[in-house]
Amino acid sequence: ASKVGKMEKMVEMALRWLYPPLAPVVARRCRQQRAKKIQKLVKDLSEAENGCQPFWKPIRARVCSANAGLGVTFGCDASATLGYLDFFD
Secondary structure: OOOOOHHHHHHHHHHHHHOOOOHHHHHHHHHHHHHHHHHHHHHHHHOOOOOOOOOOOOHHHHHHOOOOOOEEEEEEOOOOOOEEEEEEO
């Protein structure tokens, strides 16, 4: 989900050479799109859907077989250069 594609790298390099002011704007937009993909992936893994078990499961639920949920959210800064996972028990 967060892999930078070959074409994306080439476009950024070309923009740095052809029109330098636009290169950081395009790079930021690409980072934000990758962050949205990661956010969706984390959401899908933390919610049990279609009868599947959630990927994130608290240790207490494993030991006690309690149905306590563990919430996980992904967030990032505005420029999508710093990402973090928040775990809510």
